[in-house]
Amino acid sequence: MEHSPPRPDFRRLLPRFTGRLHDPRTATAIGRWLGAAFAVCLVTGVVSHYLQHPPGALVNVLPSRPVWGYRLSQGLHVASGIAAIPLLLAKLWTVYPRLFVWPPVTSVRHGLERISVGLLVAASVFEVFSGLLNTVQWYPWPFSFVPVHFAVAWVLAGSVLLHVAVKYPLIASHWRVDSPGTLALPAGDGPDRRSLLRGVTAAVGAVTVVTVGQSFTPLGRLDLLAPRHPGHGPQGLPVNRTAAAAGALGVDTAVWRLAVTGPRPYELTLDELRALPQTDAELPIACVEGWSKSAHWSGVRIHDLLALAGAPPGAGLRVVSLEHRGAYRVMEMGREYARDPLTLLALRLNGAVLTPDHGFPARIIAPNRPGVLQTKWVTRLEVL
Structure with a gap:
């Protein structure tokens, strides 16, 4: 009797991840900070958009006071958007092993979940990096920045809400500090979760301190990476x-x-x-x-x-x-x-x-x- 050759096992070609720094607890901890940055970005972005492009019903009711209102909201918008960049990169690093799970789709519900996550990642990356390029007035795309950035912001907001709704049981189980996911890491896993979170915190603090001086003038001397210095110009x-x-x-x-x-x-x-x-x-x-x-x-x-x-x-x-x-x-x-x-x-x-x-x-x-x-x-x- 002739035997057919065995089918190749593609799972052997996929990388394996054993470190617990890619675990749900770490993803949840970073996700809380990222969610807060996105929330500030969305609220201040809506304020900025409607002050800049008020619809007819708002033209005559938008307030002219406080005099520093737009300065505060737009400063927070850009600062939170820049702070979201290292947070987003850290979040993607914690969850990217899920890309290599086999089989990639196990059910219709699982397939829809993966599509929603793809939409969330795409919208997040587009928003933070297109916003960053806008701060230096570089537009390497054929579309108008303002309406597209504003529209994708709502796509991102909806994607975040859908993701939280789908993942709520998992998020809730890892939300508390005393959850089982906070057990000590094996020595072979390298830096522990606390070290990783300290590093992410330092990165967020660093990019904020060297850019926020463009609007928060007391830190103007530390304004090393922002595209504008508030004191430079005619x-x-x-x-x-x-x-x-x-x-x-x-x-x-x-x-x-x-x-x-x-x-x-x-x-x-x-x-x-x-x-x-x-x-x-x-x-x-x-x-x-x-x-x-x-x-x-x-x-x-x-x-x-x-x-x-x-x-x-x-x-x-x-x-x-x-x-x-x-x-x-x-x-x-x-x-x-x-x-x-x-x-x-x-x-x-x-x-x-x-x-x-x-x-x-x-x-x-x-x-x-x-x-x-x-x-x-x-x-x-x-x-x-």
Whole structure:
């Protein structure tokens, strides 16, 4: 009788993992920290998105106070996103042996679970690394960053909730410190769990300390890896978009006019604008990339300019820039911002006339507002 050759056992080709640092207890411990970082990232990201792109129902109700609100929320958003990177890498390291489990799918439920985990991992990696590239304004992809990043954030949130629901019995059994998974590791397994968690904590602390100074100025001297330093730039303030990039160099003040439309439209020369009552304000400018810095601004209150045009109470505002191109060349401002006494058409920064890169001859500065909406090179105000 002829015997068929034995089937190859592919399981022999798969790596074997015996160390308990890949166990559920370790994954749960790191997962708690990662979940907290993702939660902060999601909440602050939603705040940032709707302040930057408010839907119609929110335009006139978004608050202009506290003046440091956006600075705090966006600083936390970027800081928690950067802190999530070593946490995510550590989490993936603890669970990647599951990729080599054989058979890979044992049932329909198991197959759906593995698909959901794949979606969770893909969304997590995309969010943290695309966000990191955004902080340095590098976009090596063909799609628009903001809407895609925002949409994938909700995919990630749903994936986390689904993963927790599916794994809840396992997570609950390893949540407590005194669970059986905390028994001492065999000597041959190398560094124990406590050492690993200390190392992850040190990594999170290190990347936070050397980047958070771009928004938390007391740590500015330690700002070694952040793409911006809050004190570097013309007039002591960083610049994202220069006048040259915006096509707004060489403004001729002899012909420049600020046009204000409304029931009583008018135009002002730069000298006439400077002759109006000036208001001083200490306000932060905070950008979506995570950096922020407080500065001393001086200019004319937007509320006063609208009143001269006969704007009705509660009117909004459309601001038009001299720049030739750009997604934020035209900006709209709701009534809460327009009537705030700290919202200025700024003419001076830190005691000096605005430089071209900071928006000469005039720019918007408003409290609790993303930097991309602090329009530079203003030439027209339209009462809405």
